[in-house]
Amino acid sequence: MKNIVWRISAKVSKLILFALIMFGCKQDPVLWKVVSTQQVISEYVASREDFSEFNKILESTGLNSLLAVRGPYTLFLPSDEQMKAYYTEKGVKSYTEFSEDFLKTLTLNHIINRQIESGDIGLGAISEPNAIGDFIVTEFVGSDIILNKKSKIIKRDILASNGVVHHIGKVLDPIAKNVYEVLSGNPSYSIFTEGLRRTNLKDTLQIISFMYGKKPARTRFTILAIADSTFNRFGITSINDLIAKYTNAPDSITYLNNGFYRYMEYHCLANTYFLSDLRLNTNLYPTLTYDNNVSITVDTDYKINLDPKTKEYTSFVIDLSNNPAKNGTVHTILGLLPVQQPRPVTLVWETTDHFDMKQGDYYTKYYERWFDGQNTFANIKWEGDYLLYYYKINHGLIRDDALSMSGWWWVEVTTPKIMKGKYRITGNIWSGQINYAVYVDGVNTALIKTSDPANSTTWAEVEWTTTTTHKVKIVNTSPGLLFWDTIIFTPIN
Known part of the structure; x- marks a missing residue:
């Protein structure tokens, strides 16, 4: 089975590479590199008699096919003993008494669409949500890792060719309460x-x-x-x-x-x-x-x-x-925590950090572009050929992403609310190959040249008397590429 999957993946990868070349996409293709000869996760579960209950659920929901492909995935895997204890807790004798929708939710609650090994886990929660969009809480009792306050990881970091498996001591019941x-x-x-x-x-x-x-x-x-x-x-x-x-x-x-x-x-x-x-x-x-x-x-x-x-x-x-x-x-x-106005602190704000932008499947995964500069996003406005969500790993960007434009353009973003106070404003323009003007709340505050340091040139010094949001706009005065990563607000004492 795994050889068939790998052969199919190799053929698909070649077709993808061919399409990328033919259609001129500038983003490098990402191919699935087989890093081991181990089983895929679905095969691992199916091969173990002590996980037969979870395997039956995988097969009945069709989710075993999900864990047979590229990934990488993380599976928190309960044994038959834990599954049967869960049936008793829920007042049923078999998984067949659950609805198909619940079984899918239950199964996806144990899967994360990224490889999370035990060394990646700290006090708080796993950084990536699970396959139903919930975060799994993580805590420590001595050296033990506890999930969602109840389930201990009893065997860690079992590597598969498409991810990692952790054995857990209690089924992760889907969270329902707000x-x-x-x-x-x-x-x-x-x-x-x-x-x-x-x-x-x-x-x-x-x-x-x-x-x-x-x-x-x-x-x-x-x-x-x-x-x-x-x-x-x-x-x-x-x-x-x-x-x-x-x-x-x-x-x-x-x-x-x-x-x-x-x-x-x-x-x-x-x-x-x-x-x-x-x-x-x-x-x-x-x-x-x-x-x-x-x-x-x-x-x-x-x-x-x-x-x-x-x-x-x-x-x-x-x-x-x-x-x-x-x-x-x-x-x-x-403590009572009475209301108070905290003193200003340095804010490094990413220009891609917007609620509506984060709703896209592309976010922190791949490129996306838009052409309507007035109606696409609530807090990003622009004029130009298009706005590009740029994503490239290990290219010096805070979250590997930035707003990008080319040619002649302007782009304006609305910040989150910023505490009242006096600030020096700078920005991280990754390109540095353009001249541009900066506007803060509609006022032209700086003209930046290509010879100016990209990350340290002052855009503005402002003193705000209320805590609220603000608009920052840049307009190029010479054509070229923009890669806009962050705006930095540094308090002036």
Whole structure:
């Protein structure tokens, strides 16, 4: 079987190479290189009697064919003993009692479309979502790796010719609860949960997906939750106590500018950040609040809103954090975390970091181009022959991607909200073969020449009095190629 697959792959690869040459694509073809004579993953599972239950499910759903092709894939594989324990937990005697849709979801929940070996796993979550779009939480008990709080990897890094297999000690049950349901199902967080309910923030936090164009897009949230026991230490024993602490207008706590509403909203981040997603040193992360961010410093601890003078901060309760949800994660913090405006820090922002751009299958995988410069993306506008999503591994770009244009053009991007303050703005223009003008919020701030250093020439010095988004536009004054990777906002003290 594997030889047939390899022969077919070789023939297909030759046809792809021929097509690329004929149609003049400039991107180098990526061929599947067989790096071993080991079995493909589907063959490995089928050859082991102790994994016959999972193999039957693979065959019944047709997903064994997925694990027989190129990949690379990661499979978290439960044994027959674990599968039968799962049947008992679900009140069935056989996998045949599950619907076909559930079996597909269950199987894909154990598969990642990338090779993840044990050395790639840290505290937080696996960097790539699984085949149903959920992130698998990862933690350590001693040297043991625990998945989704429950399943230990009992045998690691079994290499196959199209990926890697890990034996696990418990079936990974598909995550079904949203972040609000994770909290509301735990009585230890009754005050905080009631705050989300009364402000109506729960309605937003229960959204798992929505239609974006012709396909669903996933929502992602992070909740910095506070347990009742922590509130109690500060003399807060009920939701009314908490409301009274942060507002004098308890009848208007659903209003955006109400103090209590802003307090609860400040604990809700507008993306999913497991502990492994929090970057070293001090960085700002967007809250649902329209005009604020939260500061998190990672050094000897995970520190929220670290005061550089007093060294005080709000900490995470590590053991009670990284709780997986269908639309994000819930962390537990040890403190009240009142609303505050964090001081500005250096922001290195990638020009490809836009929600709508990330919805494409091409994102961080291959090139894509567009021709409508006004209606394709909400926060990228351009004029020129076309805009290219450029993707090339190991070419000096932060995430191996950039915005690219050629000929005569202009392109404008809208940034995420940036804390008010004074900044020096620079950019990483990878080409350096063009002259161009820079505009910040519609004002011409610089004329850059090909002789100017690409990464250190100042585009602007600005002082912003509000925390909001901004527009940065570059217009070439000589024809040529653009590869625009990042904009850097450096605070000026």
